Amino acid sequence: MKKIIASLLIALMLLGTAVIVCAENNVIYVSPAGDDSDDGTTVNSAVATFTEARNRARSIDGNVTVYFMGGEYPWTEDILLTEKDSNVTYCAYEGEKPVFQAGYRIPYEMFGTETL
Numbered sequence: 041m042k043k044i045i046a047s048l049l050i051a052l053m054l055l056g057t058a059v060i061v062c063a064e065n066n067v068i069y070v071s072p073a074g075d076d077s078d079d080g081t082t083v084n085s086a087v088a089t090f091t092e093a094r095n096r097a098r099s100i101d102g103n104v105t106v107y108f109m110g111g112e113y114p115w116t117e118d119i120l121l122t123e124k125d126s127n128v129t130y131c132a133y134e135g136e137k138p139v140f141q142a143g144y145r146i147p148y149e150m151f152g153t154e155t156l
Contacts, residue, residue, distance in 0.1 A: 066104045068093045069133070072111035083109065083133075090119055090130075090140075097128045104128045110136035115143075 067081070070093045074086035080096055086109060087093050097104040104127055132138050 066097075066100045066102060068096055068104060068106045069109065070106060070113075070138075071109035072113060073109075089113075090115075091117065093130075094119065094121070094125060094128070098124050102127065106130045107133040108136065108138035109133050110138055112139045112141055114141050 069080050069083050069086035070088065070090065071083070071086035072088065074080070074088040076087050076089055076092040078085040078087055080087040080093065087096065090113065093106045097106060106128060108130070110133070
């Protein structure tokens with residue numbers, strides 16, 4: 041019986057720790073319709089770029105979650121992640137589908153109709 045009670049207490053302590061970790065998580069929102077001069081703390085005040093979200097996350101002590109809203113995110117510069125970013129989780133906001141694009145988009149019309 042003592043082993044069962046001890047196991048339950050350990051499980052409750054672990055659950056409590058998990059809840060505290062999640063509750064302490066700082067959140068930054070990113071949206072293609074956002075503005076890097078906004079604070080990024082709500083969906084309605086989202087920043088616009090990965091770079092800005094990364095820079096803001098680096099200034100926060102503790103774990104950070106960066107949520108990307110749906111839409112297209114053009115990659116116009118290199119993104120360097122270092123050990124400074126090890127406390128950050130990047131993910132899509134629930135139900136959203138962000139699309140990251142790099143390179144140059146070539147319209148279909150630019151291709152010739154000749155076959156090789």
